[in-house]
Amino acid sequence: MAAHPKKIIIDTDPGVDDAMAIYLALRSPEVEVIGLTTIYGNVYTTLATRNALHLLEVAGRTDIPVAEGSHVTITKGTKLRIADFVHGVDGLGNQNFPPPKGKPIEQSAAAFLVEQANLHPGKVTVVALGPLTNIALAIQLDPAFVKNIGQIVLLGGAFSVNGNVNPAAEANIFGDPDAADIVFTSGADVIAVGINVTHQVVLTDADRDKLVQSNGKFAQYLAKILDVYFSYHHEVYNTRGVYLHDPTAFLAAVDPSLMTYIEGVVRVQTTGITRGLTIFYNKQKRFAEETEWSDKPTVKVAVTVDAPTVVKLLMERLMES
Numbered sequence: 001m002a003a004h005p006k007k008i009i010i011d012t013d014p015g016v017d018d019a020m021a022i023y024l025a026l027r028s029p030e031v032e033v034i035g036l037t038t039i040y041g042n043v044y045t046t047l048a049t050r051n052a053l054h055l056l057e058v059a060g061r062t063d064i065p066v067a068e069g070s071h072v073t074i075t076k077g078t079k080l081r082i083a084d085f086v087h088g089v090d091g092l093g094n095q096n097f098p099p100p101k102g103k104p105i106e107q108s109a110a111a112f113l114v115e116q117a118n119l120h121p122g123k124v125t126v127v128a129l130g131p132l133t134n135i136a137l138a139i140q141l142d143p144a145f146v147k148n149i150g151q152i153v154l155l156g157g158a159f160s161v162n163g164n165v166n167p168a169a170e171a172n173i174f175g176d177p178d179a180a181d182i183v184f185t186s187g188a189d190v191i192a193v194g195i196n197v198t199h200q201v202v203l204t205d206a207d208r209d210k211l212v213q214s215n216g217k218f219a220q221y222l223a224k225i226l227d228v229y230f231s232y233h234h235e236v237y238n239t240r241g242v243y244l245h246d247p248t249a250f251l252a253a254v255d256p257s258l259m260t261y262i263e264g265v266v267r268v269q270t271t272g273i274t275r276g277l278t279i280f281y282n283k284q285k286r287f288a289e290e291t292e293w294s295d296k297p298t299v300k301v302a303v304t305v306d307a308p309t310v311v312k313l314l315m316e317r318l319m320e321s
């Protein structure tokens with residue numbers, strides 16, 4: 001382990017690429033995973049919690065607490081869009097794993113986030129891999145959260161490219177646009193990694209064959225669950241490989257220099273046919289009128305990525321496990 005590994009909390013909706021990111025995190029000496037918090041997205045929250053506990057049990061890391069997150073959007077919406085067609089109905093490639101033995105802690109995800117940020121001011125990074133409800137709830141629960149939390153690295157948005165739910169919206173932002181707008185305008189130190197970046201990072205069919213053949217414990221586990229995710233990509237994107245959304249966002253938290261960024265104000269469309277659209281204002285033009293972007297805090301938005309290094313780090317770390 002590095003002398004002072006970065007404390008991270010992964011907010012997650014596992015999810016095949018979430019599983020990859022979590023195992024990559026457990027194999028990354030630069031970080032100490034101090035908790036997982038769960039959210040709906042790829043699966044419903046109850047199943048996300050079960051999968052988070054399961055993944056930690058497989059890894060032999062039941063020392064890491066799991067805090068269950070919200071079952072509804074920040075506006076109490078219950079009509080959730082669940083991407084089980086991407087990950088399988090169980091979220092983990094339809095493997096029918098046995099239920100985990102462990103239980104989540106009593107605290108809610110938002111309460112856990114607030115507590116940890118208070119315990120280690122400026123030192124905790126949240127890697128948010130699903131809709132941003134829990135993070136927005138933490139901001140509402142404790143106004144000091146935005147300054148106590150070190151950094152929020154989120155997978156979300158489609159900046160100047162089409163979305164993956166529809167041409168306007170990326171899945172995590174679409175999942176809770178109101179929560180996303182709260183997080184983007186909160187004043188916290190935010191890095192947004194959108195699909196404009198993660199669609200440049202592909203784990204190829206050949207890479208997958210290497211994972212299958214490796215003896216690494218995590219590589220072996222992932223080899224089992226990757227089928228549905230690969231089939232989905234072959235079918236809808238016509239790619240010979242899969243996008244590494246969550247692992248890429250995680251690595252931005254480990255080593256921000258793997259990407260380049262632009263800084264500006266991000267607002268989220270919360271209604272209508274463009275619900276979930278992320279609009280970045282680069283602050284170059286001073287508009288004549290006040291706009292909904294005026295005087296809002298800025299965030300960093302990833303624009304380029306060293307994709308070969310991201311794939312290499314993922315492969316090496318999972319295969320050595």
Ligand SMILES: O=c1[nH]cnc2c1ncn2[C@@H]1O[C@H](CO)[C@@H](O)[C@H]1O
Pocket residue numbers: 015016017018042083086129164165170171172195245246
């Ligand atoms: O086509 C899709 N529709 C919905 N969700 C998707 C799709 N592809 C990937 N993801 C999931 O949403 C996040 C990235 O937007 C990733 O976490 C991925 O697992």
